[in-house]
Amino acid sequence: MPNCISPNLNANLLSWALYYAAKNLPVLPLHHPQSNGLCSCQNPQCKSIGKHPMIKDYNNKATTDQSIIKEWWCKWPEANIGILTGSKSKIFVVDIDPRHGGIDSIELWEKTFFSLGKTSAVVRSGGNGLHYYFKSLQSEKIKNQTNILPGIDIRGEGGYIVAPPSNHVNGKIYSWEISIDKVIDAPNLNFLEKKKGDSSPRSNKFIGEGSRNTFLASLAGGGHEKKWHLVRTDSESTLADKSNSLFPSS
Numbered sequence: 001m002p003n004c005i006s007p008n009l010n011a012n013l014l015s016w017a018l019y020y021a022a023k024n025l026p027v028l029p030l031h032h033p034q035s036n037g038l039c040s041c042q043n044p045q046c047k048s049i050g051k052h053p054m055i056k057d058y059n060n061k062a063t064t065d066q067s068i069i070k071e072w073w074c075k076w077p078e079a080n081i082g083i084l085t086g087s088k089s090k091i092f093v094v095d096i097d098p099r100h101g102g103i104d105s106i107e108l109w110e111k112t113f114f115s116l117g118k119t120s121a122v123v124r125s126g127g128n129g130l131h132y133y134f135k136s137l138q139s140e141k142i143k144n145q146t147n148i149l150p151g152i153d154i155r156g157e158g159g160y161i162v163a164p165p166s167n168h169v170n171g172k173i174y175s176w177e178i179s180i181d182k183v184i185d186a187p188n189l190n191f192l193e194k195k196k197g198d199s200s201p202r203s204n205k206f207i208g209e210g211s212r213n214t215f216l217a218s219l220a221g222g223g224h225e226k227k228w229h230l231v232r233t234d235s236e237s238t239l240a241d242k243s244n245s246l247f248p249s250s
């Protein structure tokens with residue numbers, strides 16, 4: 001086997017995959033965006049460019065085995081990196097998507113559950129989202145959940161998260177704002193209770209469609225001091241009125 005190990009953790013995807021594995025975080029190879037803008041899966045209609053697994057049965061095949069990881073990234077050196085979430089990694093991720101209102105939902109999340117701020121490991125995604133990593137010994141109870149609040153998903157059991165320094169189709173890379181070394185235990189898991197019995201993955205138990213706009217309007221006009229700021233990276237950003245830092249400026 002060729003020597004694929006780089007001494008520099010910033011140098012290549014394999015080094016990072018091995019680094020995560022050394023932290024007992026199982027990894028899996030993901031497809032990646034190509035220079036022509038298409039996904040490496042070669043499907044011109046791919047709806048998940050650079051974000052979907054290259055292997056089948058990833059939940060069982062994701063691994064911390066360094067020899068398997070070296071084989072994968074020697075075979076696919078440009079593969080993006082997925083980190084398995086849930087009981088096998090003992091982590092879950094609060095995934096904030098600014099394109100679907102996630103930034104506006106942060107304040108409600110923090111009022112309802114726990115602070116996201118400068119508390120734990122954070123990734124800025126290539127698409128300008130934020131991924132807050134938390135540890136939990138009860139990770140097996142944390143299911144993948146979409147839209148737990150508008151624009152906020154939970155990556156948990158049975159899921160994975162795209163990890164740095166993976167490449168995004170817009171040309172940006174995923175990067176650590178706060179290192180994975182800083183990941184902390186989840187302050188509480190109340191959000192699990194709130195979702196109990198909710199069988200509709202896209203529904204929102206806290207804010208019905210009818211009251212959602214009222215709530216968001218109250219946030220917008222509520223005189224609160226926090227201003228969430230994200231760097232705009234592309235023309236589709238809806239954050240034109242936000243200025244420019246990761247955390248609340250208050």
Ligand SMILES: [Zn+2]
Nearest residue numbers: 031039041046
């Ligand atoms: Zn694809």
